[in-house]
Amino acid sequence: MPELPEVETIKSDLEKVILKKKIIKVELLDKKLIKGIKPELLIKEIEKTTVDQIIRRGKYLIFVLSNNKSLVFHLKLTGQLIYGTPDKKSRIIFCFDNGKCLNFLDQRRFAELRLTNEWNKEKGIIDMGPEPFDKSFNLEKFRCMLGSKKTKIKPLLMDQNFLAGVGNIYAQEVLFRVGIHPERPVNKLRTQEVENLYSAIKGVLLEAIKYRGSSVDAYVDTQGKKGGMEQRLKVYGRAGQSCQNCGTLLKEMKLAGRGTTYCPKCQK
DNA sequence: CGGGGCTCCTGTGCGC
DNA sequence: TGCGCACAGGAGCCCC
Structure with a gap:
């Protein structure tokens, strides 16, 4: 059950390995996890972009891409993001230009991936309360x-x-x-x-x-x-x-x- | 506005 | 031993 600390751990680990890396290929093995966009369109939109920034907001993980769109992940109960080589349990695989890939796995299939122009306007994020470590949360x-x-x-x-x-x-x-x-x-x-x-x-x-x-x-x-x-x-x-x-x-x-x-x- | 209940999904663990 | 069923849970949604 990834909550803030787990998502934060994933975020800081991924920053060390995929920042500024180009996504050369996306394999969609389970289309159910994609929400709000046609899977084929998602592939077309994100292939050949680079991951410019990684943001955590609550339990969401956001990749800001070089085309100014954002991938918004929510791992829900059993979602996992594992970096390295392709995994046979992967539901979505992002392949990078360094030969490595990011595997999105999820046993119970509650996890979600969205593509959006403005991640902070997304349902679930727009009305979200303050970040516990934001200065404003005193x-x-x-x-x-x-x-x-x-x-x-x-x-x-x-x-x-x-x-x-x-x-x-x-x-x-x-x-x-x-x-x-x-x-x-x-x-x-x-x-x-x-x-x-x-x-x-x-x-x-x-x-x-x-x-x-x-x-x-x-x-x-x-x-x-x-x-x-x-x-x-x-x-x-x-x-x-x-x-x-x-x-x-x-x-x-x-x-x-x-x-x-x-x-x-x-x-x- | 708030609270309760349902939905999604699948591996686990229990009872018989 | 094996089958079948209840259960777990983040978050959206509907209903009262």
């Missing part, structure tokens, strides 16, 4: 965003139109680290808790980037290697295990249709 702004909403904090943290890049793994981790129950209504958060939450969002994401993401489900980096963050996760995927703080058994619940693990004693 504590004051965060308080303002929370306002006096009555909604439960965990689904809100995962709402991409509220804040960009946080998904099911890191929303759970952040809440554990600040001792806040996933169902706590936002307007019941104390001033200090909001501040803790703000710091924890940045802290957890930064730690996950440092450890190159969490390899839960299918996530691997562009070399096919696993991340190092999964063993540092304190609640995600650990229902039934003992809380690392207090030893209480971690509980699992469904919240807005998503599995949610928390410590019933530490998180109030």
Whole structure:
């Protein structure tokens, strides 16, 4: 499940290898992943262009091409971008002028690839909330965003139109680290808790980037290697295990249709 | 506006 | 042992 830290890891790895490289050939082995454009047209538009810039926005990865169009990737649950030689499980292959290629794989076929003139006007991006590491996302702004909403904090943290890049793994981790129950209504958060939450969002994401993401489900980096963050996760995927703080058994619940693990004693 | 439920898809893991 | 079915989940969408 690639969230902000995983996509950021892919982005910085790819910058080292495909920036300014020319796409000489595109192989579309699974047209389902292409959205909003005829597959044949996509090939025609992007072959012979170079990748001028790579941008991450939330969980989206964007290649700005030399013809001013952009490839917009979303890996969803099981998408992978692996650089090197062609892979038999590839659904789309981008071949570069250095003889290497970028393989777009996806077990569950939820991932998407779009081609657009203005990536920032794309559905899913245009209304997206602030980037957690943008200067504009300060504590004051965060308080303002929370306002006096009555909604439960965990689904809100995962709402991409509220804040960009946080998904099911890191929303759970952040809440554990600040001792806040996933169902706590936002307007019941104390001033200090909001501040803790703000710091924890940045802290957890930064730690996950440092450890190159969490390899839960299918996530691997562009070399096919696993991340190092999964063993540092304190609640995600650990229902039934003992809380690392207090030893209480971690509980699992469904919240807005998503599995949610928390410590019933530490998180109030 | 908010929340619930459904949809897409396929490998996994469970129960019988 | 093997079959079949429920389940997981990001995000858009519909509905109330």
